[in-house]
Amino acid sequence: MYVAVKGGEKAIQNAHKLMARDRRGDTSVPSLSLKQLSEQLYLSVSRVMAEGSLYDAELAALSIKQSRGDLIEAAFLMRAYRTTLPRFGYSKPIDTAKILIRRRISATYKDVPGGQLLGPTFDYTQRLLDFKLAADGEAPTPEMHKFEKKEVVPRVTDLLNDEGLIEPDELLAPDAPVGDITREPLTFPADRDLRLQNLARGDEGFLLALGYSTQRGFGRTHPFAGEIRLGEVEVDFFMEELGFEVPLGTMTVTECQMINQFQGSASTPPQFTRGYGLVPGQGERKVMAMALVDRSLRAEELGEEIDSPTQDQEFVLSHSDNVQATGFVEHLKLPHYVDFQSELELIRKVRKEWQEKREASEQELVAEAAQ
Amino acid sequence: MTERAETQSISGEHYNFAYLDEQTKRMIRRAILKGIAIPGYQVPFAAREMPMPYGWGTGGVQVTAAVIGKDDCLKMIDQGSDDTTNAVALRNFFVETTDVNTTTKTKDASIIQTRHRIPEEPLTKEQVLVYQVPIPEPLRFLEPRETETRKMHALEEYGLMHVKLYEDIAKFGHIATAYAYPVMVQDRYVMDPSPTPKFDNPKMNQMEALQLFGAGREKRIYAIPPHTKVVSLDFDDHPFEVTEFEQPCAICGAESVYLDEVILDNGGNRMFVCSDSDFCEERRDAGYVGHPGTNPLEAEGND
Numbered sequence: 001m002y003v004a005v006k007g008g009e010k011a012i013q014n015a016h017k018l019m020a021r022d023r024r025g026d027t028s029v030p031s032l033s034l035k036q037l038s039e040q041l042y043l044s045v046s047r048v049m050a051e052g053s054l055y056d057a058e059l060a061a062l063s064i065k066q067s068r069g070d071l072i073e074a075a076f077l078m079r080a081y082r083t084t085l086p087r088f089g090y091s092k093p094i095d096t097a098k099i100l101i102r103r104r105i106s107a108t109y110k111d112v113p114g115g116q117l118l119g120p121t122f123d124y125t126q127r128l129l130d131f132k133l134a135a136d137g138e139a140p141t142p143e144m145h146k147f148e149k150k151e152v153v154p155r156v157t158d159l160l161n162d163e164g165l166i167e168p169d170e171l172l173a174p175d176a177p178v179g180d181i182t183r184e185p186l187t188f189p190a191d192r193d194l195r196l197q198n199l200a201r202g203d204e205g206f207l208l209a210l211g212y213s214t215q216r217g218f219g220r221t222h223p224f225a226g227e228i229r230l231g232e233v234e235v236d237f238f239m240e241e242l243g244f245e246v247p248l249g250t251m252t253v254t255e256c257q258m259i260n261q262f263q264g265s266a267s268t269p270p271q272f273t274r275g276y277g278l279v280p281g282q283g284e285r286k287v288m289a290m291a292l293v294d295r296s297l298r299a300e301e302l303g304e305e306i307d308s309p310t311q312d313q314e315f316v317l318s319h320s321d322n323v324q325a326t327g328f329v330e331h332l333k334l335p336h337y338v339d340f341q342s343e344l345e346l347i348r349k350v351r352k353e354w355q356e357k358r359e360a361s362e363q364e365l366v367a368e369a370a371q
Numbered sequence: 372m373t374e375r376a377e378t379q380s381i382s383g384e385h386y387n388f389a390y391l392d393e394q395t396k397r398m399i400r401r402a403i404l405k406g407i408a409i410p411g412y413q414v415p416f417a418a419r420e421m422p423m424p425y426g427w428g429t430g431g432v433q434v435t436a437a438v439i440g441k442d443d444c445l446k447m448i449d450q451g452s453d454d455t456t457n458a459v460a461l462r463n464f465f466v467e468t469t470d471v472n473t474t475t476k477t478k479d480a481s482i483i484q485t486r487h488r489i490p491e492e493p494l495t496k497e498q499v500l501v502y503q504v505p506i507p508e509p510l511r512f513l514e515p516r517e518t519e520t521r522k523m524h525a526l527e528e529y530g531l532m533h534v535k536l537y538e539d540i541a542k543f544g545h546i547a548t549a550y551a552y553p554v555m556v557q558d559r560y561v562m563d564p565s566p567t568p569k570f571d572n573p574k575m576n577q578m579e580a581l582q583l584f585g586a587g588r589e590k591r592i593y594a595i596p597p598h599t600k601v602v603s604l605d606f607d608d609h610p611f612e613v614t615e616f617e618q619p620c621a622i623c624g625a626e627s628v629y630l631d632e633v634i635l636d637n638g639g640n641r642m643f644v645c646s647d648s649d650f651c652e653e654r655r656d657a658g659y660v661g662h663p664g665t666n667p668l669e670a671e672g673n674d
Contacts (some may be wrong), residue, residue, distance in 0.1 A: 009463075182420075185418070185591075187517075314516055314518065323424075323425060327424035327427060327588060331426030334456075335457070336566075337631060338646055339551075339568065341632055342549035343549045344632065345549065345616075346545065350544065
């Protein structure tokens with residue numbers, strides 16, 4: 001009957017053993033290899049790399065395996081690991097105009113220099129369950145062609161920029177310090193570099209819902225998908241000791257440039273404005289939502305009325321992180337009985353007084369009626 | 372709190388002593404020092420991602436990690452008890468990453484990390500009490516915006532809080548806050564004591580031990596130095612009242628301590644026992660007993 005206060009330790013150990021057993025599932029079924037995960041569930045791996053803020057497909061695959069496919073838990077494992085890694089410094093900014101393109105589309109032009117390249121996409125597939133996959137059917141091998149040279153594909157926004165129709169990218173001094181939300185606490189109002197960092201690791205579902213809400217009129221920004229591109233880009237690092245840049249390798253990124261309604265003022269002619277999204281790996285839904293949200297968060301800077309949640313920095317940036325959100329929501333599972341006890345005492349007291357008052361007033365009424 | 376830089380092994384992997392790297396610990400110590408210099412003021416700090424979830428004590432863990440040394444003796448409690456699940460998990464974290472001695476005895480600990488309680492036994496100047504804080508901002512539920520609340524603190528504009536307390540009295544006849552009851556620290560900052568029951572608030576006043584508060588998700592640290600004035604907010608005609616229990620602890624007979632209500636059966640029978648498990652044990656060892664027949668430890672079939 002008495003819930004002994006001893007036993008927590010053993011209970012935890014046993015719970016973890018049980019979880020490990022469930023994670024493995026039926027042992028007559030072969031265990032997943034990390035390679036299988038990173039090759040065949042790459043979009044999950046991408047999401048975990050983005051939200052876990054760590055570009056490492058193998059570790060992301062391990063996180064997904066360890067978390068039984070719970071992608072938020074997987075992102076959390078990545079975050080907890082990344083925080084222990086030593087920091088050498090910051091890479092040079094990547095140049096997405098130099099992406100080795102695998103997919104690139106623009107919704108604003110019929111054709112653009114560099115072409116429309118559909119690439120690997122679910123778009124235009126018939127969403128019919130493929131039972132051949134269930135039967136372990138192998139996909140037909142696509143024809144491979146060797147291509148000659150690296151073609152630099154100009155950004156659509158750069159083409160617009162030539163005409164001055166779109167606001168230029170903000171130009172910062174080359175030595176301007178870039179904020180780092182993992183090293184400094186976020187304060188408000190936050191500059192765009194910090195906002196974009198926050199969104200890049202923000203929860204895809206949260207950004208999707210916010211972006212969607214702007215499309216439905218809660219802080220409308222009239223967006224066009226100017227360009228979405230996916231491909232590999234080189235990452236360079238400036239070595240102080242050597243005095244020059246060295247390439248660290250390449251990474252896959254997805255980028256979205258939204259072109260939004262034009263603005264104008266006494267000092268600047270009307271021009272389109274930008275919303276920007278970029279994530280490591282392949283995450284098209286995420287970058288599109290991110291670009292919508294980024295544009296909405298510029299409301300103050302562009303002199304727009306702020307009346308929707310997506311335009312509200314503090315609302316968006318404080319709640320976008322799913323590792324934080326899941327921790328706090330789920331912490332309600334922890335024992336809270338001490339607090340609850342204090343509420344119990346209070347509510348009993350207040351109810352007792354309420355009852356007494358009510359009885360007293362009833363008696364008064366009876367007394368009055370008798371008179 | 373002596374020499375720190377040493378590595379510890381967690382399942383074969385090498386992490387720094389107390390998990391955090393030394394640079395991070397320095398950053399946290401700076402925030403702690405600032406907090407001590409301005410009692411009750413919330414110091415922003417660059418909280419790290421920890422290997423336990425946000426909301427599960429990451430702030431307290433980072434503060435403890437920043438102040439712990441290999442000669443320390445750590446006590447970890449949650450809801451007043453050393454054996455609640457999360458207290459066990461966090462204690463193991465420090466055992467694995469620091470190998471320091473741990474204890475369940477309040478008086479033997481040099482650092483006590485807690486969630487939701489202050490031990491019954493008065494703490495001494497040799498001790499540090501580290502609180503895990505979920506929402507450090509006492510004004511948050513009156514004004515959700517950080518930009519606004521920071522201004523309100525800067526201007527010492529606490530009218531909104533008093534209005535809230537007044538409205539409670541008008542509606543319920545009492546201030547309807549039973550835990551996380553706001554306090555005024557050294558006549559300057561209104562502070563959230565973390566979700567400790569208001570029963571514990573008076574212990575914070577003029578405490579001999581150093582009190583440190585860590586909120587990891589919200590990235591704030593604050594502190595109450597020893598011998599600091601901490602006053603629970605109230606009104607002259609509605610003074611602050613400490614929760615009182617109608618009966619003593621069923622096991623050790625202690626009075627004027629915080630009790631847990633334990634439901635015994637489907638018939639609604641219940642008993643009240645000390646929330647501070649160490650305090651209760653010490654008393655039992657000293658020969659105190661509860662009300663005859665109420666001690667379930669003596670009941671048949673319970674061992």
